[in-house]
Amino acid sequence: MKTLDDCRRSIDAIDNEMLELLNKRMKVVERVGEIKNASGGAIYRPEREKAIIERLEAQSKANGGALNKSAIEAIFLEIFAVSRNLERPEKIAYLGPEGTFTHQAAESRFGAMSDYISLSSIHSVFKTLESKRAKFGVVPIENSKDGIVGETLDLLAKSSVKIVAELYMPIHMSFVTKATKIEDIKKIYSKDKGFGQCREFLSEHNLINIEHIPVESTAKAAILASEDPNSAAICSHIAAKLYKVPTMFENIEDEHDSSTRFVILSDFKNGISEHDKTSILVKLEDAKEAGSLVHFLQDFDEENINLSKIESRPSKDQSGFGYWFYIDFYGHIDEPHIQKVLSKHDAEVTWLGSYVKGEDEL
Numbered sequence: 001m002k003t004l005d006d007c008r009r010s011i012d013a014i015d016n017e018m019l020e021l022l023n024k025r026m027k028v029v030e031r032v033g034e035i036k037n038a039s040g041g042a043i044y045r046p047e048r049e050k051a052i053i054e055r056l057e058a059q060s061k062a063n064g065g066a067l068n069k070s071a072i073e074a075i076f077l078e079i080f081a082v083s084r085n086l087e088r089p090e091k092i093a094y095l096g097p098e099g100t101f102t103h104q105a106a107e108s109r110f111g112a113m114s115d116y117i118s119l120s121s122i123h124s125v126f127k128t129l130e131s132k133r134a135k136f137g138v139v140p141i142e143n144s145k146d147g148i149v150g151e152t153l154d155l156l157a158k159s160s161v162k163i164v165a166e167l168y169m170p171i172h173m174s175f176v177t178k179a180t181k182i183e184d185i186k187k188i189y190s191k192d193k194g195f196g197q198c199r200e201f202l203s204e205h206n207l208i209n210i211e212h213i214p215v216e217s218t219a220k221a222a223i224l225a226s227e228d229p230n231s232a233a234i235c236s237h238i239a240a241k242l243y244k245v246p247t248m249f250e251n252i253e254d255e256h257d258s259s260t261r262f263v264i265l266s267d268f269k270n271g272i273s274e275h276d277k278t279s280i281l282v283k284l285e286d287a288k289e290a291g292s293l294v295h296f297l298q299d300f301d302e303e304n305i306n307l308s309k310i311e312s313r314p315s316k317d318q319s320g321f322g323y324w325f326y327i328d329f330y331g332h333i334d335e336p337h338i339q340k341v342l343s344k345h346d347a348e349v350t351w352l353g354s355y356v357k358g359e360d361e362l
């Protein structure tokens with residue numbers, strides 16, 4: 001029977017081997033970086049990362065290994081993040097401040113070691129990418145309960161920035177305050193969506209009729225609540241911890257399976273993988289004619305292209321009344337059957353990105 005000391009000696013030996021192997025991997029990665037830097041190729045290749053994780057998951061299963069997909073992902077996403085930093089360090093702009101769900105989403109993809117820029121609006125994230133002050137941007141695009149984030153869609157419509165990846169994160173809200181009694185709370189800070197996601201909680205605790213102050217992020221709400229003991233914030237657990245505001249209630253969201261879809265923005269096109277999704281904007285020329293959208297969608301149907309989302313937005317241009325449509329469908333823009341459909345509608349379609357579809361779609 002192995003003793004604890006025996007086990008620890010084995011662990012030390014295995015750790016040494018793993019470190020040697022990781023360093024060996026990083027030598028290869030350095031060469032990949034040289035090749036990409038010489039050709040101007042994109043460093044971040046989400047489709048390749050996904051393929052690696054899938055291969056390792058299958059291998060682990062076949063060999064009866066203890067590591068499941070989530071464990072493999074947790075370990076390897078951090079390895080990829082270190083690799084990318086070695087190939088070419090790139091800055092990541094996100095909707096801050098620190099402690100937002102977007103920050104959490106950014107860290108889950110780019111790891112703890114990357115160089116982050118926290119910005120106070122979605123608009124600033126787009127501007128920072130357009131001016132090349134950051135290579136990647138992370139912003140929310142949709143919540144399973146509250147729907148689309150209009151600002152992100154409107155900016156995608158105007159900007160040259162593309163979606164290169166998406167990810168879904170479960171959202172849990174906390175009610176945090178420095179007050180010791182709920183009756184002492186005179187105002188609540190949160191992001192507008194935060195109030196929207198916790199209506200039942202607010203009503204059950206008679207918090208509907210006190211002042212609700214929407215601010216630009218749930219982390220900002222935590223900062224404000226940390227400065228005023230007669231206020232509270234609806235925010236993430238990490239924001240409460242970061243800004244040292246005690247938690248009065250946890251998991252106060254109406255729907256506990258609420259999750260938010262985030263998109264990673266950049267300036268390159270991904271290669272084709274087997275699990276792609278494409279986002280487009282459609283401005284139909286004859287939008288006032290009944291049936292024009294139906295005809296457009298029939299073209300997709302004929303090629304067996306499945307839509308995962310369609311959302312109409314009022315167009316904000318000067319020409320007056322009108323709508324455009326935001327559409328997500330399965331497949332990559334470079335696949336021939338997709339080209340066939342889109343080429344029929346060249347003038348009406350703006351491509352927003354093709355990317356590996358995230359796990360746990362809303």
Ligand SMILES: O=C(O)C(=O)C[C@]1(C(=O)O)C=C[C@@H](O)C=C1
Nearest residue numbers: 032043044045046048049080083
């Ligand atoms: O295969 C590549 O293109 C690499 O740059 C290597 C690597 C990796 O560490 O395996 C790193 C970054 C990419 O996002 C994908 C994979």
